[in-house]
Amino acid sequence: MNKPILELKNVQTLVNKGTANQTKILKGINLQINAGDFITIVGTNGAGKSTLFNVIGGNLRADGGQILHNGQDITRTSEEDRTAFLARVFQDPKLGTAPRMTVAENMLLATKRGEHRYLIFRQLKQNMARFTKLAATMNNGLENRMTTATGALSGGQRQALSFLMATLKRPDILLLDEHTAALDPHTSLNLLHATNERITTDHLTALMITHHLEDALTYGNRLIVLKDGQIKADFKGEAKQVLTVDKLYQYFED
Amino acid sequence: MNLIVSAIGQGLLWALLGLGLYLTFRILDFCDMTVEGTFPLGAATAVTAITHGVNPFIATLLAVVAGMVAGLVTGLLYTKGKIPSLLAGILTMTAIYSVNLRIMGKSNISLLGQPTLFNGALHNLPQYFDSVTLGLVVIAIVTVLMILFLATDYGQAFIATGDNPTMAKSLGIHTDKMVIVGLMISNGMVGLCGALIAQNNGYADINMGIGTIVIALASIIIGEVAFGELTLNQRLVAVTLGSIIYRIILLAVLQLGFSANDLNLISSVVLAICMMIPQFEKQLNIKKPILKGVRPHE
Numbered sequence: 161m162n163k164p165i166l167e168l169k170n171v172q173t174l175v176n177k178g179t180a181n182q183t184k185i186l187k188g189i190n191l192q193i194n195a196g197d198f199i200t201i202v203g204t205n206g207a208g209k210s211t212l213f214n215v216i217g218g219n220l221r222a223d224g225g226q227i228l229h230n231g232q233d234i235t236r237t238s239e240e241d242r243t244a245f246l247a248r249v250f251q252d253p254k255l256g257t258a259p260r261m262t263v264a265e266n267m268l269l270a271t272k273r274g275e276h277r278y279l280i281f282r283q284l285k286q287n288m289a290r291f292t293k294l295a296a297t298m299n300n301g302l303e304n305r306m307t308t309a310t311g312a313l314s315g316g317q318r319q320a321l322s323f324l325m326a327t328l329k330r331p332d333i334l335l336l337d338e339h340t341a342a343l344d345p346h347t348s349l350n351l352l353h354a355t356n357e358r359i360t361t362d363h364l365t366a367l368m369i370t371h372h373l374e375d376a377l378t379y380g381n382r383l384i385v386l387k388d389g390q391i392k393a394d395f396k397g398e399a400k401q402v403l404t405v406d407k408l409y410q411y412f413e414d
Numbered sequence: 415m416n417l418i419v420s421a422i423g424q425g426l427l428w429a430l431l432g433l434g435l436y437l438t439f440r441i442l443d444f445c446d447m448t449v450e451g452t453f454p455l456g457a458a459t460a461v462t463a464i465t466h467g468v469n470p471f472i473a474t475l476l477a478v479v480a481g482m483v484a485g486l487v488t489g490l491l492y493t494k495g496k497i498p499s500l501l502a503g504i505l506t507m508t509a510i511y512s513v514n515l516r517i518m519g520k521s522n523i524s525l526l527g528q529p530t531l532f533n534g535a536l537h538n539l540p541q542y543f544d545s546v547t548l549g550l551v552v553i554a555i556v557t558v559l560m561i562l563f564l565a566t567d568y569g570q571a572f573i574a575t576g577d578n579p580t581m582a583k584s585l586g587i588h589t590d591k592m593v594i595v596g597l598m599i600s601n602g603m604v605g606l607c608g609a610l611i612a613q614n615n616g617y618a619d620i621n622m623g624i625g626t627i628v629i630a631l632a633s634i635i636i637g638e639v640a641f642g643e644l645t646l647n648q649r650l651v652a653v654t655l656g657s658i659i660y661r662i663i664l665l666a667v668l669q670l671g672f673s674a675n676d677l678n679l680i681s682s683v684v685l686a687i688c689m690m691i692p693q694f695e696k697q698l699n700i701k702k703p704i705l706k707g708v709r710p711h712e
């Protein structure tokens with residue numbers, strides 16, 4: 161067995177700490193993520209899926225338990241410092257790109273994810289050909305808008321760009337929180353295909369939240385059901401392949 | 415003719431204020447009230463230093479440092495203290511008023527008979543050409559430095575911080591640090607502006623900061639209205655041109671019979687009209703950073 165790339169040990173989070181309304185959101189999450197895992201995550205609204213991502217990403221501190229990256233404790237590491245090995249795509253297309261900067265400028269920012277940025281000249285022209293080629297892999301005309309401010313792009317193009325930016329510099333862990341939910345069915349399918357293509361050919365380790373049970377079954381090698389702040393089921397390999405929508409749906413009843 | 419030259423000279427010197435505010439207000443989306451205190455702080459520091467026998471050039475540098483410290487204070491109040499940006503700036507600005515009185519020891523200091531940056535090598539120029547020359551040199555240097563800075567990896571991260579802080583953080587950019595650095599550079603420039611204006615006027619006055627934020631916004635907005643769609647670098651140049659146009663407008667207004675005491679009233683009215691006309695507001699986007707300024711920092 162190889163060492164997990166990311167490990168959560170009894171992770172708990174509280175909201176409204178110290179008030180009468182204090183509630184536990186994550187109630188002891190134990191999870192081992194191995195290199196190359198592509199895990200889809202499903203669960204009811206409010207189950208704590210986004211909270212789980214926020215704890216992994218570091219913009220929410222765990223109130224109990226431990227998070228390990230390659231065996232190293234990162235429970236107290238800041239959100240900014242975790243970006244050295246972690247990338248994420250948000251659900252809202254507006255959150256992933258800088259609207260007044262161009263497509264190419266946004267991509268350039270992403271090539272230095274988690275690195276120190278110095279007072280040296282940006283190398284925009286030198287990277288243009290490479291960026292344009294990458295943009296073309298998204299099959300949505302992004303490559304023709306390299307010098308357009310991203311604020312002028314369609315939601316689908318922005319989200320495709322966000323995804324490209326998250327993978328431009330290879331992350332150890334990629335977090336996708338319903339990253340196609342704001343898109344029309346066709347655009348959404350297009351981006352999902354591209355996502356799957358990139359994750360499998362590059363052997364990325366990724367976690368993808370989705371509300372589409374079919375997608376959760378189609379993609380990835382592992383599926384996790386989150387319910388009321390706990391992992392209710394964890395289907396791996398073979399077990400995931402034989403899983404059906406009907407069986408999965410039972411976790412959403414009552 | 416002399417009046418026009420004077421207005422151009424004033425516009426060039428005051429453009430530093432607009433450029434300083436451009437960094438925070440436009441690029442960082444941060445409505446920084448500190449400048450109302452930093453401007454007289456720069457003036458007080460430079461004038462007091464000069465009257466104590468300090469070389470005017472060193473005295474001007476001291477004013478820049480003083481301005482940067484003021485920016486640092488606002489930055490810390492906002493990022494570490496979680497105080498909304500508007501209030502953080504007002505707190506620093508108010509505190510600086512007392513600091514300025516401490517520095518100067520009284521409410522007005524004259525530079526009569528003292529050396530200044532304007533009566534060194536520039537002394538032999540015809541009237542008002544001293545401020546035009548020094549203004550041009552300083553603005554050229556500052557604008558070029560800003561353009562170079564914004565084109566670096568660090569500068570791009572700075573722009574991204576103002577444009578989309580969530581995204582910036584998710585790319586590992588330390589946005590709090592960026593805001594602090596931006597406020598320091600910006601207020602350093604405003605301190606420099608205060609020092610130059612004081613030396614040009616020949617005195618520092620405790621009340622000379624009143625209305626500076628409106629003047630700065632006016633030069634930014636006049637530049638944007640006059641020149642329309644521009645690249646970032648062109649926009650920086652447009653701020654200086656806006657500042658000069660603003661001075662020429664004031665000159666015209668004074669010719670109409672208003673007095674210098676009416677200037678703040680006129681500046682406010684012009685800016686208010688810009689903000690009330692919906693097409694203008696949509697294009698100029700003035701309210702957003704101000705509204706944002708009343709929310710605390712997450």
Ligand SMILES: Nc1ncnc2c1ncn2[C@@H]1O[C@H](COP(=O)(O)OP(=O)(O)OP(=O)(O)O)[C@@H](O)[C@H]1O
Nearest residue numbers: 175176185203204205206207208209210211212386
């Ligand atoms: N800051 C907060 N204060 C109070 N409650 C919160 C806070 N953040 C999250 N919650 C609660 O935590 C629970 C989990 O939220 P979370 O966003 O993780 O759910 P989710 O599984 O992502 O849901 P969805 O499918 O709707 O995106 C919800 O009940 C939510 O109301």
Ligand SMILES: [Mg+2]
Nearest residue numbers: 209210211337
């Ligand atoms: Mg969610």
